[in-house]
Every structure is written in structure tokens, then in C-alpha cells.
Amino acid sequence: MRKHSAILFGVAASVALFAAANAAQAQDKVIRIGGLFAMSGPGSYFGVQDKQGIELAIEQLNKTGVNGYRFEVQYEDSACSPLPATQAAKRLLEQYKPDVVLGEECSDATLAIMPLMEQAKVPLLNAGSSSIKVTDPGNPWTFRIMPNEVMQGVDIATNAYKRLNARTAVLLYENTNAGIGNAKVFGDTFKSLGGQILADIGFGRDVNDFTAIATRIAGLGKVDVIPTYTLEGQGLRITQALAQAGVTKGGGGQSIQLGTIWLPFGFEQKAGKAALGYVRIVQFDPTDKRDVVQNFIRSFKAKYNQEPTHINAHAFDQILVVADVIRRGGKDSQSIRDIMATTKDFSGVTGSVEFDKTNQNTKMDTIHYMETLPDLSWKALGWN
DSSP, X not given: OHHHHHHHHHHHHHHHHHXXXXXXXXXXXXXXXXXXXXXXXXTHHHHHHHHHHHHHHHHHHTTTOBTTBEEEEEEEEOTTSHHHHHHHHHHIIIIIOOSEXXXXXXXXXXXXXXXXXXXXXXXXXXXXXXXXXXXXTOOTTEEEOSOOHHHHHHHHHHHHHHTSOOOEEEEEEESSHHHHHHHHHHHHHHXXXXXXXXXXXXXXXXXXXXXHXXXXXXXXXXXXXXXXXXXXXXXXXXXXXXXXXXOBGGGTOOBEEEEOTTSOTTHHHHHGGGGTXXXXXXXXOTTOOOHHHHHHHHHHHHHHSSOOOHHHHHHHHHHHHHHHHHHTTOOSHHHHHHHHTTOOSEEOSSOEEOBOTTSBBOOOTTOEEEEEOTTSOEEEOOOO
16 A cells, blocks of 8 residues: 555656646747837837836736736837947847847837847847838848828828818928938829928928027918927927927918827827827828727726827837737747748738838728817828
8 A cells, every 4th residue: 555655646746747848838938029219318208108008918828828828028228319229139038048029119220239139149029210221221130110201291192182172281300210211202202292381391300499490481482281290209309499480380381290109199199289189190090990999098097097199109009019929929029020020911900010021011991080179189091
């Protein structure tokens, strides 16, 4: 009997050890995600909101895991600028050794880190940089889920001409790859449709007073639209200066300011009545009735006690895209890159994703137009 009991005990112990080993192995199956976002500087609002969306998505996915994997993330401050982004990317690659990296929001920073990711053979998934150079020429290791500056610029200019009946425009933009590129595409498209560019005005990120520029625009005569490509801080000062000069609807004028996804939700409340009539694109429409959107809104409000922004949403979608790749067999940098390149018919909070041969998302349903109303709320325009 003792011998029989000893055998049973030995079997039980072996089973327990086997189960423990399997559990430990399962816990060790981790997809390491690197996050390169601005946590300081003029683009720091990107980093705060990106982190919120990422943390929510990872929290939800790790409740059950995906294909036996859980997700963890390490952030580095890339500051929305080439040099700090490069330094942050090197730290991330050398110390954390991620399987995939998310970021940056600012095009100049993204362009700076792309060669490092390619050299390290780590896929980079981008959701906020618009410069055409990110994917054209791009590199095999960089993917973008948002429309590029050409896709956006053509769409905004066409809608301005055809839906707003705009015939004259003034271009305002920061002197960066994204600012210059977006403004050029808008201008070229608008002119090809029959519109006229009355002024083309670029400026550095160090400019804080836009009174002279607003006064100059006020003296140009009838200006129908003013496409503006800046980060939030300068965007606020430009919008207020244009209203004070009586140029835009917010200041009693007739001009409509046009904007991009660079501005976060809440911009209108900060700008005040100067934002009246502002039309801009965002990557997320909270009035979208799809379950994935409404579930995201509910879970975000439950976790953070606030309404989600489009920056929160596209960060959330970045994690969902990675999870979709892991679900389809991704397990390391190389397989994640290879499987991500085959992504199509993916439906996320911001819209659809299908990558072309340059790793650019071809779907335009990730662009949503909104207009600021007198009470500083906004309405979706349903142009796409």
C-alpha cells in the first residue's frame, strides 16, 4: 500500500510540476511593444492621449491573452522631434528589445527613427504621421494606418472646393515635412480644381505671435478657406488671432478655417468662440453606431471618466492591429512584419485597415469631418 501511495504521489507531483512549467511558459509568452511618443514639448498632448488608448487596449487583451500571448509596453519620450526621437528609439531597441514599436505622431520624428527600425528589423506601426515619405519610399518595416498627406490633402481640398464652394484660400503651416507637404498637396489640388491660393505662409515652431499674419490675411480681400497645419499650441494662437482680426466666422468674418488630425478633441473649448465654424478632420467619430466604437467609448469612460479623443482611438487601434497579427500567427519581429503586411478587412474604432505594397493603409473611412458649432460642440459632416 505504501509503495502504491508513493507511486501515486510521484505521479501527482509530476503532473503538478508539468502544469506549473506550462503555466510559467504561458506567462513567459509576451509580445513586447515599444511606444515612441512625445511626453514633453509642444506635442506632449499626443503622448498623454496615446498612452491612455494603448493602456486600455492592453488591459482588455490581457484578460484572456491572444494565442497564448499577453502584451506589455515600454514608453520612451520621443518629443515630437528628430534628435530626441532617435535617442529614444536607440534606448528602446537596446534596452527593451521590442517585438514591435508604435509611434511617432510627428512626421519628422517618425522619419528619423524609421532607418533604425529597419536596421534592427523591428516593425514600426504609425498612426499619426502624414508625410508621404513615411511610406513613399518608406521601408519594408514601417506601416501606417492613417491616410497620408496626399490622400488627406486631395480629400480636404476637393471637399473645400465642391462642398464649401471655396474659390480662394490662404495656406498656413509649420515648416516641417508634414506642414510643408500637407500645404503643398492642398494647394496643388485646389488650384487644379480652379481655386486660387492668395498667400502661402510658413513659419517655425518657435513663432508665438500671429497678429501680423492675421492682419496680412485680413488685407487680402475675400478668403474662403484657410487650411492650417500646426500642433495645438500654435493652432490655438492662430485661430484666436484670425478671429481678433475679423477674418474667420469666430470673429464675425466669412473665412472658414480648415484643420487636420493634429489637433485634439477639446481644441474648441480652449479656443473659445474663435473656433466657430472651424472644419477639420479627425480619425474617430463617436457618433458611429458600430459596436466596436460604442464599446470603446463605454470602456474608455469607465476607466478614465472622460470622453475619448481621436488620438485615444487611433492608439487603441494600433494595439488592435498588433493583436490581430498575433491572432493570425505573429510571434516575433519578423513574423509580425510579414503577417502585418497581409492585413486587409481589419475593422477598428477609427475605421478600416488594408495595407498596400508600400505598407500604407488604403482605406479612407479613417477620415471623419467635423464642424464647430456656436456652443463649441461639433457635428459630424458625413463627407466620407
